[in-house]
Amino acid sequence: MPAVPAAHQRPAPDGGxxxxxxxxxxxxxxxxxxxxxxxxxxxxxxxYDGLTMAALAKLLEVAPSALYNHVSSKQDxxxxxxxxxxxxxxxxxxxxxxxxDAVRTWAWSYRNVFAxxxxxxxxxxxxxxxxxPQTLAMYETVSKGFLDAGFPQERIISAIVALESFIFGSAYxxxxxxxxxxxxxxxxxxxxxxxxxxxxxxTALRAADAAFxxxxxxLIDGLGSLRREAD
Amino acid sequence: MPAVPAAHQRPAPDGGxxxxxxxxxxxxxxxxxxxxxxxxxxxxxxxYDGLTMAALAKLLEVAPSALYNHVSSKQDxxxxxxxxxxxxxxxxxxxxxxxxDAVRTWAWSYRNVFAxxxxxxxxxxxxxxxxxPQTLAMYETVSKGFLDAGFPQERIISAIVALESFIFGSAYxxxxxxxxxxxxxxxxxxxxxxxxxxxxxxTALRAADAAFxxxxxxLIDGLGSLRREAD
DNA sequence: CCACTAAATGAATGGCATTCATTTATTAGA
DNA sequence: TCTAATAAATGAATGCCATTCATTTAGTGG
Numbered sequence: 278m279p280a281v282p283a284a285h286q287r288p289a290p291d292g293g294x295x296x297x298x299x300x301x302x303x304x305x306x307x308x309x310x311x312x313x314x315x316x317x318x319x320x321x322x323x324x325y326d327g328l329t330m331a332a333l334a335k336l337l338e339v340a341p342s343a344l345y346n347h348v349s350s351k352q353d354x355x356x357x358x359x360x361x362x363x364x365x366x367x368x369x370x371x372x373x374x375x376x377x378d379a380v381r382t383w384a385w386s387y388r389n390v391f392a393x394x395x396x397x398x399x400x401x402x403x404x405x406x407x408x409x410p411q412t413l414a415m416y417e418t419v420s421k422g423f424l425d426a427g428f429p430q431e432r433i434i435s436a437i438v439a440l441e442s443f444i445f446g447s448a449y450x451x452x453x454x455x456x457x458x459x460x461x462x463x464x465x466x467x468x469x470x471x472x473x474x475x476x477x478x479x480t481a482l483r484a485a486d487a488a489f490x491x492x493x494x495x496l497i498d499g500l501g502s503l504r505r506e507a508d
Numbered sequence: 509m510p511a512v513p514a515a516h517q518r519p520a521p522d523g524g525x526x527x528x529x530x531x532x533x534x535x536x537x538x539x540x541x542x543x544x545x546x547x548x549x550x551x552x553x554x555x556y557d558g559l560t561m562a563a564l565a566k567l568l569e570v571a572p573s574a575l576y577n578h579v580s581s582k583q584d585x586x587x588x589x590x591x592x593x594x595x596x597x598x599x600x601x602x603x604x605x606x607x608x609d610a611v612r613t614w615a616w617s618y619r620n621v622f623a624x625x626x627x628x629x630x631x632x633x634x635x636x637x638x639x640x641p642q643t644l645a646m647y648e649t650v651s652k653g654f655l656d657a658g659f660p661q662e663r664i665i666s667a668i669v670a671l672e673s674f675i676f677g678s679a680y681x682x683x684x685x686x687x688x689x690x691x692x693x694x695x696x697x698x699x700x701x702x703x704x705x706x707x708x709x710x711t712a713l714r715a716a717d718a719a720f721x722x723x724x725x726x727l728i729d730g731l732g733s734l735r736r737e738a739d
Numbered sequence: 740c741c742a743c744t745a746a747a748t749g750a751a752t753g754g755c756a757t758t759c760a761t762t763t764a765t766t767a768g769a
Numbered sequence: 770t771c772t773a774a775t776a777a778a779t780g781a782a783t784g785c786c787a788t789t790c791a792t793t794t795a796g797t798g799g
Binding site for chain 1: 630636648652655661662664668671692701710719730731
């Protein structure tokens with residue numbers, strides 16, 4: 278990642294109206310780091326619907342086709358964003374707190390980061406870690422945490438994948454409307470479900486948070502029993 | 509759902525080339541059931557990238573704009589497909605087998621159905637159940653199963669949501685390439701992760717299946733402890 | 740000095756969901 | 770029974786989107 282500041286970070290000399298003339302500029306306007314941070318800015322301002330190659334180019338004060346000198350597709354941009362977000366996931370508790378506390382901290386942080394970025398989840402799920410250094414770094418720290426906590430080598434990946442699956446699914450829940458389970462006019466024909474929905478209503482936590490806490494505790498308990506020794 | 513057979517199910521009288529003349533036909537060509545089954549056929553043949561309004565219209569031997577007399581958007585089509593798929597999820601074990609066996613059967617079936625339809629997961633996660641009768645029916649059966657197994661009313665929704673989150677996340681795993689965790693050239697800098705990946709390699713199950721089994725057992729154990737009485 | 744490569748512009752391209760005016764047929768109401 | 774409203778089709782736009790390509794200009798290595 279070169280130290281060149283991204284174009285959108287310095288003030289446009291003329292209000293962003295004048296065009297660059299064709300041909301290679303003396304100093305490069307674009308680089309991957311700049312594209313990544315512009316994409317993140319766009320997403321936080323307009324959401325993932327607003328993240329188009331055209332909008333990205335405009336923010337970077339560049340023609341859309343110029344982006345393709347640095348990334349090979351929009352999927353590539355999403356990949357850059359995804360890997361950046363992984364560096365925001367808190368793994369600091371591994372090695373500093375007991376295994377179950379560390380997992381809890383990591384999982385909540387991971388869920389909260391991706392709850393704001395659910396359109397990336399399909400990307401992550403299929404992304405080879407080779408192409409994503411930050412992602413790989415996270416897995417390294419977490420793997421070490423599991424090994425040090427006494428997990429048998431051959432179960433570590435499965436355990437992490439199981440937790441991640443739960444985390445990704447739970448990230449979607451956060452974005453769901455609060456009344457998603459309201460049976461509406463069908464209430465009479467679904468008495469058990471309706472009663473369950475009514476029964477859950479009085480809780481202090483948001484529904485998504487209650488479910489995440491419940492499931493995470495169950496997973497930590499169940500997976501923790503695989504350990505050979507305490508930490 | 510009218511009993512009118514979908515157009516693509518009867519042989520085209522002329523090889524599918526001749527066009528209908530403009531104006532309302534004597535008997536309706538389209539209905540929601542026909543659109544749903546054509547969408548499913550398209551998905552199974554060409555995947556979700558092949559599911560476009562134009563392709564759907566072509567399969568139904570209709571102009572694309574005709575679809576909008578029956579659905580209000582493509583999202584609406586996805587919703588129809590999603591609700592249909594929910595009727596394929598096996599809930600038959602609830603009431604017929606012990607709670608934990610029933611949950612296991614349901615969860616595997618649910619995961620397997622949506623592993624083939626991951627693009628629908630973002631749709632489901634935000635879909636109000638009111639608009640999806642099959643989905644509602646599934647929740648009703650599962651809720652009753654949990655209540656009868658001794659679950660406290662106010663925890664049932666959270667428990668189901670936790671399981672579903674895990675199921676949706678796990679459905680993505682199934683679609684991931686087998687070597688997604690290969691650290692490649694970064695292997696030296698990530699010794700713990702690399703060792704964990706190597707250690708998991710010898711398993712008989714596919715990686716996604718091993719993780720699903722492990723996580724599901726942990727969840728069933730942990731959630732099962734909430735029950736007041738055995739079944 | 741020259742060939743090559745890198746990085747920009749700007750003009751296509753083709754696909755996409757969706758809308759609208761129009762046509763025709765059925766249906767409900769006076 | 771006529772008539773107005775509604776339902777269901779066509780076909781022609783519309784605007785957005787990612788992506789490609791020819792072209793231009795500027796550095797870089799031999």
